[in-house]
Amino acid sequence: MEQNPLTIHLFSAPWPLFNRPSIQLGTLKAYLELKAAPVKVQAHHFYLNVAEALGYPVYQAISEKTWPAESVYAALLFPGMAQKAERLFMRECRKHPSLKKLDFTNLTQKVKSATDSYLDNLPLESPLLAGFSICLCQMTSSLYSIRRLKTRFPHLPIVVGGSNFAGPSARGLLEVFPEVDFVIVGEGELPLVSLAQALCHGDSHASAGSIGGVVSRAQGHFEGSQPPFHQLEDLTDLPMPDYSEYFQTLQGFEPQKRFFPTLLVEASRGCWWRKGESSGNFKGCAFCNLNLQWKGYRFKRPEKVVREANELTSRHQVLSLAFADNILPSGEKGELFRGLQGCGKDFRIFGEIRARTSHSALQAMRKSGLEEVQVGIESLSTSLLSKMNKGTTALDNLQIMRDCEELGIVSVSNLLLRFPASDEKDVEETLRTLEFAMPFRPLRRVFFWLGLGSPIHEDLESFGIRKAFNHPHYGQILPSNLVQRMRLMVQGYRGDHAVQKKLWHPVEKALRVWEKSYERLQEKDKKRPILSYRDGRDFLIITQRRWQEEPAVHRLTGASRAIYLYCTMHRALQDILTQFPRLHEDPVRSFLAMLVGKRLMYRENDRYLSLAVRAPSSPCGNFTGGKEPRGDHCSTS
């Protein structure tokens, strides 16, 4: 009689975004089936089942908030903590229009029933190993699922990996959670193949602990330094992600619950910018702990990424793509996006980019279907950006906000408030720059949080932090003995909280005004940029739409027009004077100062940026209906 092949079951528990298959599972499945054959892999993107049971809007709202997401399964995992978890959930959701009305007990019961029914009905035939990929917001949901699974299959080895336990927290998990047998430190491909082969050969769990990148419970001691990563040298070895189970699950839903998912693709791992830039004794952005899972920076050849995007979208008949990269590759971006454009498909693409992405690169990306970006903006103060070691300036940030607006790319980017050691000068500069940013899509307000393993966490003193510890909220969702013995991803700290809160209050107020004015002006005319120009070849008309005021219209002629257009990419005063040698410095300076005063240009040191974006052409030729509002005339002479 033929035996079933041994199977590895890979799980992704709530709360990833429900409309995307897990790239971790998709990539591991494809790689393991290639390298650990004849072992089979079954991927369980079962957050999708939970999302379907809860209703997509509720699931999505919870999945966007770390503490509410962790509270739900905490109440199931540790029933003794349910009341505290509920209090945390309600407190964190008190301002959310729909979550604040939820009955927490009812919510957890729905989640429990969907999770249990999935896990209890799994036909786990010939299981070799169960693996859980645990990233942000998936800690308690994964631990709950592991416990449930282990009750059914007490001898099934469980391995855990993913960004949540990538750094110093890996060993702590084995110490406090007896259901977990192995933790993978770093990326999973190579360690999982070796682990699968060892288990197939009947090796003991203790000897499996000698595999690179694997920590085993059977080794019996969890102290000491982290084992070294065991990672792929080249991402070219990775096969295309296999998302088949996600689509099978979706296909099994009632028609009204089906949707068109967004496919995740991966062009790189790590951060190319972090690789090169260092401030003192650390590299990359001071707050960032996104790269604990791997060492160095690797990228796939652009043609491979294009081929995968093309094949995956054809296979699953969808056109929305999101890059999973922390940051899109730099030099290879041109080739990559030209290749995507060459596919001849109407893609809709999301990606994360640095603020210094040029207008031409952005334009090429837009042409291939880039519709939404998250730009690493974080601050509108150059002095603060320097403290963050962001490698950018407020001017760079305004430039990319302007360029996104002009190219019709939606920027969903953040303004990070209450960064430790920020001071009055940083706040003043932010408030000043905000006045110039008003025509562009508002930034999302986010408060600084201390990430385990981030450069700040490794050098607390330099940022005025006296002590770091697990965030107090963990005490609301985990028993105290666990909190004491584990090092968890979100850290609390003793520092300048109260000072920062007060300091950033005016910025919070200004952000609310920005959101409101942008929303109101967009309501009136969605298609028309708030600050735009139309070119008349030897003159330029700039229209400045304003909240609660009539639009202001300005006309620039001759050299004034030419200078304004020249500065749509920020320029130094010296470059302007070189470009226009017949103009004298003083009138040019006064002209630029006048435009800065009118908020038509932004100035940082001696560099100038024209803020108005080219107005999209209107089918009727004149968007004001043929009549220009009264305006003023600005000139260099």
Ligand code: SF4
């Ligand atoms: S925040 Fe982005 S750019 Fe900065 S180090 Fe992290 S991944 Fe790199």
